[in-house]
Amino acid sequence: MPTSHHTVHVPLGDRAYDILIGKRLLDEAGVILAERFARARIGIVTDENVARAQLPRLLASLRQSGFQPVEIVLSPGESTKSYAHLERTIEALLEARLERGDLVVALGGGVIGDLAGFAASVTRRGMKLVQIPTSLLAQVDSSVGGKTAINSPHGKNLIGAFHQPSLVLADQSTLDTLDERQFAAGYAEVVKYGLIDDEKFYFWLEEHREEIFAGGAARAEAIARSCAAKARFVVADETETGDRALLNLGHTFAHALEKLTGYSDRLLHGEAVSIGMVLAHRFSARLGHAPSQDTGRIENHLRQAGLPTRLTDVPGDIGDTDALLEAIGQDKKVRRGALTFILTRGIGRAFIEHDVDRDTVWQFLERMRTR
Incomplete structure (x- = not known):
């Protein structure tokens, strides 16, 4: 086992x-998986960027422990979370004759974790699924739960399932390869x-932000x-029928913005969440x-x-207010056509608000589009 690590148990x-x-968890993955999943075969799902930066370390560790993993390398980017790439991943796993008791290892950020987990x-x-998240966003959010x-085409994350991993290995050293924009996007989920x-x-x-970005001890604490x-939240409400929805603070706005920017690098998920959280607080104050x-x-x-x-920070055109409200209407929290938002009574006091008036939302968005 690793000589120095934090452990968070999900009961x-x-x-x-x-x-x-x-x-150093990526380098020790072979030993860890051999201890916990003896004799299992492994299919690694990753993308081209992560394959260049991190896959050699993982392969060396696994092979040293006797594994002969299958590699499935996909295109990078949000557009990879599609039917076509899901089919390619599933067929590759089946072609390799991996069995139900074998492991799908998701090596990458949130896109790979979501797609490989669904596969x-x-x-x-x-x-069985093992998440090895390589981005800050994936380490603190999408790989867990x-x-x-x-x-x-109708919206983000509308086709999926709840499927818990059997293990998550969050190697901090992989974060050193992220550029400032990617790291900041992950930090939004920490906030x-x-x-x-x-x-x-x-x-x-607020006090330790600079140390977290610099890679000091506060980074590991923030992740843990x-x-x-x-x-x-997951233990209390695994399938998001109640308070787990609070984890979507800012995401109703964020997912709409991601759809309107074509799930592209124009707006990273964490960037959309940052805008969404500010909008959620501003909307709460207005109400x-x-x-x-x-x-x-x-x-x-x-x-x-x-x-x-702010909405004006999004590069390029995101359409008019009607388009934004239409995208919000495809949010997973919509119930019988009624809008649901995660709102707040102040810092650290989020709550779920059902049946939010559409006209009120439209008027708020119209004002925010020029602010």
Whole structure:
């Protein structure tokens, strides 16, 4: 086992699993998987960028422990979360004759984790999944909790399943290869955990943001605390029928923006979440739920982290207000056509608001498009 790591346990009965957070976990993956999944065969799903940067380390570790993994290398980018790439992944797993008790290893960011996880959930009616997230966003959010999906032309993550991993290996050293934009995008999801229900964590992030970006000890702590927060929500509400929806703070706006920018590098997921969280707080203040000064504080924090915070920060055209509201109407939280938003009463005090008036949302968005 690794000599130095944080462990976050996700207690889900016979589907419980650990999240290991350390600096050499990719190099020690072979030993870890051999101890936990003896005799299993492995299919690695990754993308071209991660394959160049990280796959050689993983392959060396696995082969040293006696594994002969199959490699499935896909195109990078959000557009990979599609029917075509899902089919390619499933057929490659079947062609390799991997069985139900074997492992699908997702090596990459949120896109690969979501797609490989969905493939694992349906191939042979469910294969074991190991998440090895290589981006900050994936390490603190998408690799934990079992939500897997691909996108549809109608909206983001509309086709998927809940499929918990058997293990998560979050190797901090993989974050050193991220550019500043990618790291900042992941940081938006870290901030989210403080804004939902942990005011003290949010204030701690304000104090330690520079150390987190510089790779100091605060980085590992921020990742561990984020994973623990995510695990707490997952255990309480695994299939998102109640309070787990709070994890979508800012995401109703964010997913709409991602759709309108074509799931492209024009707007990364974390960047969309940053804008979405500010909009959620600003909307809450306009409805009289939250103090307006909180919005300015949050916006300042995110801007200092290099993140966009306003609709006008999105490069290129995102259409008119009607188009934005139409995209919001495809959100997974919509119930019988009624809009649901995650709103807030202040930092660390998020709540679920059902049946939000469409005209009120339209008027708010119309104003925000020129602000």
